[in-house]
Amino acid sequence: MSTAKFTTIDLFAGVGGLTEGFKQAGFNAVAANDFDEHAAVTFKLNHPKTEFVDGPVQDITSDDFLALTGMDSGELDVLLGGPPCQAFSVYNHQRGMHDERSGLFREYHLGLMISSDLPVGRQIVGVVTLAR
Numbered sequence: 001m002s003t004a005k006f007t008t009i010d011l012f013a014g015v016g017g018l019t020e021g022f023k024q025a026g027f028n029a030v031a032a033n034d035f036d037e038h039a040a041v042t043f044k045l046n047h048p049k050t051e052f053v054d055g056p057v058q059d060i061t062s063d064d065f066l067a068l069t070g071m072d073s074g075e076l077d078v079l080l081g082g083p084p085c086q087a088f089s090v091y092n093h094q095r096g097m098h099d100e101r102s103g104l105f106r107e108y109h110l111g112l113m114i115s116s117d118l119p120v121g122r123q124i125v126g127v128v129t130l131a132r
Contacts (some may be wrong), residue, residue: 004127005026005027006026006027006028006075006077006078007026007027007028007029007030007069007071007075007076007078008022008027008029008076008077008078008079008080009029009031009032009033009069009076009078009079009080010029010031010032010033010080010081011032011033011057011072011079011080011081012033012034012057012081012082013032013034013043013052013080013081014034014036014039014043014082015042015043015046016041016042016046016047016050018080018081018082019032019043019046019047019050019080020046020047022080023047027077027078028128029047029049029050029070030050030051030071030076031050031051031052031053031059031065031068031069032047032050032051032052032053033052033053033054033055033057034052034054035054035055035056035057037054040052040054042107051068051069053068055085055109062123063069068120121130
């Protein structure tokens with residue numbers, strides 16, 4: 001039986017809850033990103049062996065992640081991410097695509113460039129219903 005673990009990179013990682021769940025399931029969290037400095041400090045304490053890229057995800061390229069992890073394109077198994085959902089929340093009555101956070105889900109393109117086999121994100125009902 002192989003002892004190789006599936007690899008993950010977590011975008012919008014926050015304090016690392018999604019990363020922790022995947023680690024408990026046997027995955028190898030190789031890198032993560034978040035722009036919130038307080039969340040980053042906590043993530044690094046929770047996951048000291050996981051490489052972390054501070055700053056806005058829009059400023060990071062797939063090459064940055066590949067260089068940081070020593071991986072080649074095609075080696076990433078799972079791209080994790082929980083992009084901000086405030087713009088899509090049914091409890092936010094001013095919600096909409098005009099919110100600067102509403103387009104951040106598009107940053108999943110990093111996973112396509114790294115050739116992730118499986119992107120995983122939160123399912124937000126508001127994303128689907130916003131256009132209605």
